[in-house]
Amino acid sequence: MTTRRVKFRAFGVLTAVGLSLTGGPLLNTISRAVAQVAPADSSAPRTVWLSLGYSTLDTREPDWKWLRAQASDAKLLQTLAPLRGRVGGIVFPVFDDGRCFWETKVPLFAGRNPEAAADEKRLRDLLREAKKMGTPVYLGLDVLAWQKSDVDSKDGLLMKRVDLQEVGYLTSPAHHPEARYASPFHPEVQDAVGQLVQELATRFPEAAGVALDVRLTNRDVSGFNETARSLFVQAERRDVADIVMDNTVEMKIDDTARKWIAWRRKQLGGLVTSLAQQYKTRRGSSDSGKVLVSGYADYYVNPEFSALRTGQDWQDWAGGVSSAGAIDGVLLEGRWLEPFNDNERLPGFQEQAGNLTLVPMASGANLLKNVSYRREWDALRSRTPSLGQVAVLARSDADLAQAVALGTGAAISVTQPLLTIGDVVPDVVLRNPATGKTWTPKAVRGKRALSLFVAGSGKEATAAALVAAGKAASGSNAPLVAVVSAEGITLPSTAKGFFALRDARRDLLARIASVPSGSVTQVLVDRAGFIRNIAPAGTSVKSSDPTPTLAVGKAAPVFSLIDTEGNPVKLAQFRGHKNVLVTFFPKCFTDG
């Protein structure tokens, strides 16, 4: 099969689009259903850490608005009050996007935050209150992310100082996409961030310490800064230019590549050690404070990462120096909880590794966006008593509420939108009352469409659902038919061709508009898991597979999904405006 060259000229120029990224769209739809996302947890309470999100990854809050609100009048501490002293620590970002939450004198960063004076005051107030309460607050630094990716501006810090940029293999220094990161191998960068931590040590003795978020370099993205290359050539007498590090092809890990990776890892570890030591030395021996770093659980999962970093990167350099007392703890973050919860993939996790405290961290925001994430969150919740403490990455009031619930065991509710045509059927876990087995829509993904008859409460609804399902049930290529209810229906012996499912937690029921007594709704789902019809099951029911065809010249199958930022992406939104390229990159930083 040959690749067909695409003549893009025929479709005109694909222009830039300024999509407005509205905050929290899922929570603001007109139709709502309140779902109980997590039931009350009898095994609480537990120690909870909070890590407030860096703005570089959150384009909805570019101006530290939410952070400022949290610091003002120590609002954050009030919100966390129900945790009553069971707060392991709070990481408050103070260096982000190359800006400081205080009036820094470090030349590279001075003057970049117009509200620096006010921010410093807010920070001091927060630290003072926290100290009174005995709540440790760590000052967070996104050490190398000096310019947000959506700053397409020659005024960006790294655009002005191109020589300090981390450079990817495929891009030149002039390409701003890599301008997000300063090179950790550049002496001037090392010096500047060293000055930052020393300032923090002197200015904010009430802080419990600092938390360093240092991006571990990806194989092809980072490290190709010219200064870094020449340092490597000097050290190893070979040139990194010989390494093929194109992310779109299989990586060839030859000897030079291994040396490059090892050298980079050692340099990065050296930087972190140096920053930790500078901070503690400057604080002084009576109260040198603590240094935390962030590590990423995902690294354990991805075999490509593992090949590069043996999945132990942060342990190699953080664990290695912990015996020297430089690093005190690691917040082990994973936006995807699955890798963390899957014990097979995370062997040997322990809360204490030498002097290191390891705290698993979940991204609070994700739970609200994806109900199927709940299983993982529940798994984390049930594991945390044995773990003792857990951290939540919080970027919103809802995330804070979730963190409080995690620590107090309270139930939490979140408003979820009702399902409509084009949405993905949620990965709910239902149970077949006849067999006792669990079932999820994923079970038939790609194989069968689904025809779910969702029954409200009451005998009439049950009876109607059975009738409707009986009409719909047919051959092996037709949709799989099931009746869904909260109570679980015992099927009569006359029932043929369909089965019952119990939605005890109302995961699905709560997302279907008005399932009042006596009514039955048919939810028709295609083989890809997209809902193609939701309607009352009246006198006629739909029986055919609604999966759209895919063919050149035909209408593209519509979909409604959520991107990695939590914003909706609907094919329909581009209609009449943009051409759309749907691209699948299966090996993009994944293991499959």
Add this chain to the structure above:
Amino acid sequence: MSVDPADLQRQFAGNVGAPIEGDFRFIPDTSRNLSVLYRAADDIGDISNRQSILIDKAGIVRMIDREVSVGSHGSDVLDKMRQMGLAKPVRASAPR
């Protein structure tokens, strides 16, 4: 802050010259919804094949580009996108 699949997808976009996040949307496809819909995978256990589908402004499929080998497809598509300057791809990738 975190170097997780989402952030790395953004780095990846950066790699290929995608200028502003608004132009590139990355969609995690753990449940293989988009992959199955666009026939890049057959079922939940599959790894999505590398492929690209171009849809015009009227919502009609204009190109389905499938690649048997993983060799150069990615770079071909990326080359095209770079030539165009600004593209509007909707990418799906499956962390599992």
